[in-house]
Amino acid sequence: MSSTTSMSSAASVASAPATRFAVPGRIAVSNRAAATWQCATLTEIRRETPHASTFRFAVPAWAGHLPGQHLMLRLRAEDGYVAQRHYSIASPPDDDGHVELTLDHVDGGEVSGWFHTVAKPGDEVELRGPLSGFFAWPGDRPALLIGAGSGVVPLMSMVRHHRARNLTVPLRLLVSARAPEELIYASEYGAETTPVFTRSAPEGVAVGRVAAAHVARLLADGPDSGWEAYVCGSNGFAEHASRLLVDAGQPVDRIRIERFG
Amino acid sequence: MNVTRGFAGRPRVRNDGLPPGQYDARDDWPVLSAEVTPELATSQWTFTVDGLVAEKRTWNWDEAHALPPSAYEGDIHCVTSWSKFGVRFAGVSLDTFLDLARPTAEATHAVAYSHTGYTTNLPLADLTGGRAWIVWEYGDRPLPAEHGGPARLIVPHLYFWKSAKWIAGIRLLDHDEPGFWEQNGYHHRGNPWEEQRYSGD
Numbered sequence: 001m002s003s004t005t006s007m008s009s010a011a012s013v014a015s016a017p018a019t020r021f022a023v024p025g026r027i028a029v030s031n032r033a034a035a036t037w038q039c040a041t042l043t044e045i046r047r048e049t050p051h052a053s054t055f056r057f058a059v060p061a062w063a064g065h066l067p068g069q070h071l072m073l074r075l076r077a078e079d080g081y082v083a084q085r086h087y088s089i090a091s092p093p094d095d096d097g098h099v100e101l102t103l104d105h106v107d108g109g110e111v112s113g114w115f116h117t118v119a120k121p122g123d124e125v126e127l128r129g130p131l132s133g134f135f136a137w138p139g140d141r142p143a144l145l146i147g148a149g150s151g152v153v154p155l156m157s158m159v160r161h162h163r164a165r166n167l168t169v170p171l172r173l174l175v176s177a178r179a180p181e182e183l184i185y186a187s188e189y190g191a192e193t194t195p196v197f198t199r200s201a202p203e204g205v206a207v208g209r210v211a212a213a214h215v216a217r218l219l220a221d222g223p224d225s226g227w228e229a230y231v232c233g234s235n236g237f238a239e240h241a242s243r244l245l246v247d248a249g250q251p252v253d254r255i256r257i258e259r260f261g
Numbered sequence: 262m263n264v265t266r267g268f269a270g271r272p273r274v275r276n277d278g279l280p281p282g283q284y285d286a287r288d289d290w291p292v293l294s295a296e297v298t299p300e301l302a303t304s305q306w307t308f309t310v311d312g313l314v315a316e317k318r319t320w321n322w323d324e325a326h327a328l329p330p331s332a333y334e335g336d337i338h339c340v341t342s343w344s345k346f347g348v349r350f351a352g353v354s355l356d357t358f359l360d361l362a363r364p365t366a367e368a369t370h371a372v373a374y375s376h377t378g379y380t381t382n383l384p385l386a387d388l389t390g391g392r393a394w395i396v397w398e399y400g401d402r403p404l405p406a407e408h409g410g411p412a413r414l415i416v417p418h419l420y421f422w423k424s425a426k427w428i429a430g431i432r433l434l435d436h437d438e439p440g441f442w443e444q445n446g447y448h449h450r451g452n453p454w455e456e457q458r459y460s461g462d
Binding site for chain 2: 014015016017018019020032034035036072074075076077078081082083084085086108110114118119123124125128131132133134135235238239242243245246252253255256257258259260
């Protein structure tokens with residue numbers, strides 16, 4: 001061991017620096033649930049848009065989840081090849097023994113391709129979860145949700161939870177879609193939601209992307225304690241939306257981001 | 262596990278470089294940070310080695326660039342199941358920084374921390390022996406901000422959440438302390454070849 005004098009007594013009790021942004025995780029994650037693969041039976045397929053469908057699964061031993069969490073799903077081919085993907089959970093926690101995923105049909109996607117062209121009720125897949133406590137929202141703090149495309153999926157779990165439990169904590173959703181027919185869950189939105197359309201919009205609604213004015217309005221309309229912001233979408237969208245939030249004064253450590261490639 | 266009815270997967274050739282459960286992302290490089298991408302200028306960037314070291318050391322951008330260069334060419338693996346082959350990162354071997362700060366005999370673990378406040382824990386043995394780098398170039402170009410530029414840690418033999426973006430420092434400890442994702446349910450070590458994705462794996 002070095003006898004250098006600069007070695008201070010404080011150094012010998014060194015501890016890890018505290019994580020500064022949006023931590024600790026909102027919940028403790030069950031290690032056992034996260035590590036255990038379970039059989040899930042597809043019970044229902046609902047078309048949401050021309051490119052997205054919701055897949056409902058019976059998972060009898062599901063330990064429950066919080067809105068915002070995701071799971072890992074795997075498919076196995078006859079030669080033993082396994083494909084696994086992370087998907088956000090769309091359903092609220094109070095859906096005993098069932099979880100729902102809403103999947104885009106990705107061009108050439110081997111897992112989403114199977115779901116959209118082969119899967120039918122009665123098929124079995126395996127999944128593990130729920131995973132990660134970071135993006136979870138227990139329904140305790142005012143939440144400002146911003147999503148684009150299928151990035152709305154974990155946010156919808158939060159909206160449904162809010163509704164199912166009659167929560168009074170403030171909740172707002174800003175959701176971006178290319179066109180009205182591509183807006184996932186369109187029939188379920190209420191006064192909490194502002195839809196934004198980037199390519200074509202219903203008559204009387206402007207076409208454009210999520211902008212500083214949208215964010216400024218929601219921040220001005222926020223509770224005195226401010227919002228917890230949850231952003232979900234492609235990386236490009238997440239960069240854009242999180243930058244708007246920061247520029248509008250939302251603290252960096254109260255922004256949680258879930259990006260997909 | 263049972264075979265999934267009607268699932269063949271995409272056409273594939275055997276690839277010994279692909280850890281279990283991973284797929285080849287080819288030209289894609291998904292971005293998976295939980296925090297807002299910082300606007301961190303090279304003039305603001307510093308890298309510190311502290312904790313259980315003989316001498317706490319901090320390097321600024323120019324001082325770090327004056328150290329002997331080192332590059333990594335090989336593969337990287339993300340816990341979200343993509344892998345990327347034949348990438349090249351250039352910077353300085355972490356051994357170079359550690360040799361100058363001189364870890365004490367008690368140091369067994371480390372926490373890497375970022376300018377954003379991100380943290381991740383590693384056994385010290387995973388950071389030494391030419392297995393970890395501080396890098397500022399990707400494919401002979403400056404590392405993009407969304408991928409951790411101006412500089413990040415890379416520990417390519419572990420899942421990539423261990424390779425802290427916007428690296429600010431390495432603190433050496435005599436015990437293991439979970440970092441950000443590890444507190445959120447991820448495995449403490451993250452070896453892709455053993456599929457150490459989540460706690461309990």
